[in-house]
Amino acid sequence: MNNLLMAAVLCFAAGPALGETPAGQAYTEGKYFTAVFPAGWVKKEPALGLSQDERKVYGAEFFGPAADELAVRIGVHYYAPDNAVHKTPEKFIKLHSQPAIGVNLDGKVYGAVKPGKAGNYYAKVFERKVYEYLPAGALHPKKIHIYEKFAVVPVKNGFYVLRYYAPMDLAKANLKAFESVLSSFKPLAR
Amino acid sequence: MTVLRPLAMSPLGSVSVKGIHMNKLLLALFLTLPAYPALAQITEKERTLIKECETNIDPGKKLLSPETADKCVKGLNEGAPASLLVRYSNEDAELASILIGNNNALLDLKEIVVKQNGYHGAKALARVMEKSDCALCDMALGPKPEIAFDWVGKYASDRLTEVQREVRTWDALGNVRTTSLTSADYGQNKGSWNGQDIMSRYSELSSWAQKETDKLVAAAGIKGAAGKLDMAGLISVLREDLIFSDDAPYRAKLDALQKKTSEEAATKKPEAPSAADKKAKEMSAAGDRLAALTPDQHEANLAGMYDGAAAGKGGVTPKVGTGGATGTKPGTAPKAPITAVPMTADEEKKLGEAMIRMEKGKPAGYLADVMNQTEAGKRTNAFYSDPKYAKAGSNKMDFGFTREPGVFGYWDPDNKVIRINSEVAEEFAAKRGMTVPQMMKDKAAMKDLALYISPTMVHESEHQNQTARAIAAGTDFKKFSVGSSDPYTRAKENLSNTESAKHMVEYCAKNGGAGCYAKFNAMHADNAEKFMAGGVEALDTLKAPLYPRIDSFEGGTAREFKAAQTYATQVKTLENLQRSNPSAMTAQQKKDLADYRELMNTRFKWYTMSYQENAVNDAEALAFRKKYGTPGSGLAVPTL
Numbered sequence: 016m017n018n019l020l021m022a023a024v025l026c027f028a029a030g031p032a033l034g035e036t037p038a039g040q041a042y043t044e045g046k047y048f049t050a051v052f053p054a055g056w057v058k059k060e061p062a063l064g065l066s067q068d069e070r071k072v073y074g075a076e077f078f079g080p081a082a083d084e085l086a087v088r089i090g091v092h093y094y095a096p097d098n099a100v101h102k103t104p105e106k107f108i109k110l111h112s113q114p115a116i117g118v119n120l121d122g123k124v125y126g127a128v129k130p131g132k133a134g135n136y137y138a139k140v141f142e143r144k145v146y147e148y149l150p151a152g153a154l155h156p157k158k159i160h161i162y163e164k165f166a167v168v169p170v171k172n173g174f175y176v177l178r179y180y181a182p183m184d185l186a187k188a189n190l191k192a193f194e195s196v197l198s199s200f201k202p203l204a205r
Numbered sequence: 206m207t208v209l210r211p212l213a214m215s216p217l218g219s220v221s222v223k224g225i226h227m228n229k230l231l232l233a234l235f236l237t238l239p240a241y242p243a244l245a246q247i248t249e250k251e252r253t254l255i256k257e258c259e260t261n262i263d264p265g266k267k268l269l270s271p272e273t274a275d276k277c278v279k280g281l282n283e284g285a286p287a288s289l290l291v292r293y294s295n296e297d298a299e300l301a302s303i304l305i306g307n308n309n310a311l312l313d314l315k316e317i318v319v320k321q322n323g324y325h326g327a328k329a330l331a332r333v334m335e336k337s338d339c340a341l342c343d344m345a346l347g348p349k350p351e352i353a354f355d356w357v358g359k360y361a362s363d364r365l366t367e368v369q370r371e372v373r374t375w376d377a378l379g380n381v382r383t384t385s386l387t388s389a390d391y392g393q394n395k396g397s398w399n400g401q402d403i404m405s406r407y408s409e410l411s412s413w414a415q416k417e418t419d420k421l422v423a424a425a426g427i428k429g430a431a432g433k434l435d436m437a438g439l440i441s442v443l444r445e446d447l448i449f450s451d452d453a454p455y456r457a458k459l460d461a462l463q464k465k466t467s468e469e470a471a472t473k474k475p476e477a478p479s480a481a482d483k484k485a486k487e488m489s490a491a492g493d494r495l496a497a498l499t500p501d502q503h504e505a506n507l508a509g510m511y512d513g514a515a516a517g518k519g520g521v522t523p524k525v526g527t528g529g530a531t532g533t534k535p536g537t538a539p540k541a542p543i544t545a546v547p548m549t550a551d552e553e554k555k556l557g558e559a560m561i562r563m564e565k566g567k568p569a570g571y572l573a574d575v576m577n578q579t580e581a582g583k584r585t586n587a588f589y590s591d592p593k594y595a596k597a598g599s600n601k602m603d604f605g606f607t608r609e610p611g612v613f614g615y616w617d618p619d620n621k622v623i624r625i626n627s628e629v630a631e632e633f634a635a636k637r638g639m640t641v642p643q644m645m646k647d648k649a650a651m652k653d654l655a656l657y658i659s660p661t662m663v664h665e666s667e668h669q670n671q672t673a674r675a676i677a678a679g680t681d682f683k684k685f686s687v688g689s690s691d692p693y694t695r696a697k698e699n700l701s702n703t704e705s706a707k708h709m710v711e712y713c714a715k716n717g718g719a720g721c722y723a724k725f726n727a728m729h730a731d732n733a734e735k736f737m738a739g740g741v742e743a744l745d746t747l748k749a750p751l752y753p754r755i756d757s758f759e760g761g762t763a764r765e766f767k768a769a770q771t772y773a774t775q776v777k778t779l780e781n782l783q784r785s786n787p788s789a790m791t792a793q794q795k796k797d798l799a800d801y802r803e804l805m806n807t808r809f810k811w812y813t814m815s816y817q818e819n820a821v822n823d824a825e826a827l828a829f830r831k832k833y834g835t836p837g838s839g840l841a842v843p844t845l
Binding site: 057111121 | 271272274275279312315316318319320321322323325360361362363364367610611612613614615626628629696699710713718719720722723727728730731733734735737738739740741742758759816819820822823824827834
């Protein structure tokens with residue numbers, strides 16, 4: 016028996032202590048909205064392809080803790096009336112609250128669209144459980160369960176989408192972070 | 206003439222999406238620019254941006270801001286085809302390449318830190334920090350990962366602990382490991398440990414965990430010793446380090462040890478089981494329960510575990526795929542599934558030829574027929590008979606089946622072949638109660654197999670097409686013993702995934718609608734769903750974690766321009782001489798200047814072409830979604 020290993024056992028500490036809930040980071044996206052995102056979460060720069068001005072979709076996505084190679088994400092985006100991605104809030108809801116290809120394959124779960132609020136604004140809220148398949152291109156990929164929650168806020172000119180995306184293992188623990196973003200949300204383009 | 210894509214084959218020659226007018230001719234025009242175009246002057250405003258971008262990547266200034274880097278990359282790409290980058294590269298190729306390379310490196314590092322974690326994140330960091338073409342190292346953000354911790358703390362503070370863990374830095378190893386590793390058995394200390402590269406740290410830990418697993422198993426057999434050990438805690442630590450395939454026997458040893466420990470604890474009636482043993486027992490029982498569940502029960506179980514989600518209530522009832530999925534005629538009872546029977550090499554060859562082959566200069570076979578039903582598929586077929594690529598031999602079709610465990614299919618640029626894993630066909634046939642030779646006599650089943658593998662064919666053929674386009678455009682500066690190509694980055698995966706998704710969506714729009722998606726692999730259909738819900742961006746959002754070994758476009762840009770620095774420096778030196786004292790230049794120096802300038806121009810051309818190509822692809826995808834995203838699925842638009 017390795018004494019050092021035994022000694023190491025004695026040093027073996029419990030998991031890291033949970034810190035207190037930190038204050039959030041206020042974020043303003045141009046003339047479109049303000050919201051308070053969780054402290055320490057990191058904003059990802061936009062991906063390759065069309066710019067925000069070309070899409071006429073403006074917003075930010077913050078990344079939090081990760082599991083199964085996938086990070087929890089909270090995004091807030093404003094869709095201008097003439098945006099190139101989703102013409103109306105109804106179409107956005109249709110494509111996300113139900114299977115976008117019209118059929119539910121592989122046992123995904125779609126919740127009902129319900130009335131709710133984002134900040135002081137009326138919203139349509141829904142949730143779903145979908146999958147990611149890892150690794151990409153595998154013959155028998157692992158199905159990673161993903162929980163998502165959406166709040167769609169129609170305004171006179173365009174609409175907003177607040178989106179929560181989390182691997183199932185982290186979904187419950189971080190849902191409050193999304194609820195905080197929801198409650199802090201203030202649309203500026205109305 | 207060099208063109209980006211064969212315009213005549215494209216479903217959309219020009220794309221107009223709500224104010225976006227992305228014309229492929231613009232790209233074609235860009236590609237036909239001479240090496241030294243008569244370009245407009247650089248404005249004062251643009252020089253201010255260049256200065257800001259230069260300051261951002263100066264390690265002495267300690268800015269290195271990813272947000273400024275984003276602004277720089279966008280600003281340098283504005284005004285294509287005569288973008289600021291193209292004009293500035295004509296003036297100072299060396300600084301232009303450093304500006305675009307290093308600012309992209311900062312964006313790439315941010316993406317890796319934010320989006321990747323665990324072993325894959327470690328591999329990605331090793332990829333961008335520890336190789337010779339490390340642009341980050343020029344900004345004091347490598348090659349040792351520890352040197353970048355301050356930067357991570359500044360720009361991604363919440364990820365610092367995770368990054369420290371994933372690169373296995375000494376201070377994040379924890380007491381169990383460091384106490385043991387500093388023993389005479391291992392002789393490590395902080396300096397020697399952090400002096401290793403990232404992957405060596407993982408290898409060392411694997412080796413350490415193997416040895417300590419054996420010791421732990423031995424200790425568990427000593428009467429009285431086991432009770433003094435925190436078995437669950439130690440097993441958990443060791444398991445974290447046994448991540449390689451060679452570690453499998455040791456993981457099995459730990460599993461057995463955990464089971465034994467749990468059983469012993471259960472039989473010890475006088476003593477209450479420890480919390481760890483209780484947990485292990487609960488986990489073991491839960492595992493047994495989960496293993497016994499059918500996929501549907503598993504889903505319901507998960508829904509139940511996640512309280513508050515109201516799973517399924519008021520939701521859409523899952524539909525069952527209709528029609529043809531079994532390859533049997535309507536009304537005919539499907540055969541019971543059998544165990545998959547491996548094909549022989551001869552059967553693999555025959556099946557490949559039955560799927561797709563060249564006949565009279567055109568693709569023929571079940572797969573060619575399926576692809577002829579969609580624009581993306583037609584484009585794939587047409588590629589193989591395009592005389593433009595025939596001269597270079599870059600569009601030769603070599604399709605077949607081969608045994609390649611774990612993967613569905615692939616394009617091999619070295620051997621210039623597209624292959625589908627034989628197991629795909631064998632499992633497909635077995636689900637229909639057939640062997641592959643039996644299936645080859647069943648036309649309906651062969652058609653279904655062709656459809657099933659068609660998204661992969663469209664995807665992989667697009668990769669072959671990308672290489673052919675690069676060769677035709679002269680941007681194939683990556684030279685191999687058996688060929689050449691442009692750099693392989695995730696931008697290429699975006700293009701291939703888009704084509705594959707478009708093929709499925711159009712096929713199903715023409716062949717039975719929603720139910721048709723059941724004929725595809727669920728993973729492929731999911732790509733189509735993501736694409737229809739959010740376009741290319743939705744597909745791309747997750748591609749970093751899904752493709753951990755591939756450079757992002759930003760990372761590839763940083764790497765290529767770093768690797769070209771020697772050429773860039775030569776260009777600058779020789780061009781300075783040309784300006785100051787042209788008559789003093791020797792014939793060799795003049796030739797060198799032309800050669801080095803060409804090498805740099807090729808890289809700027811590749812970068813600008815790829816950057817623009819992705820924007821065009823994005824716009825095309827939005828137009829496609831607009832065309833095929835209209836109801837037809839029977840879904841009602843909810844009223845707000």
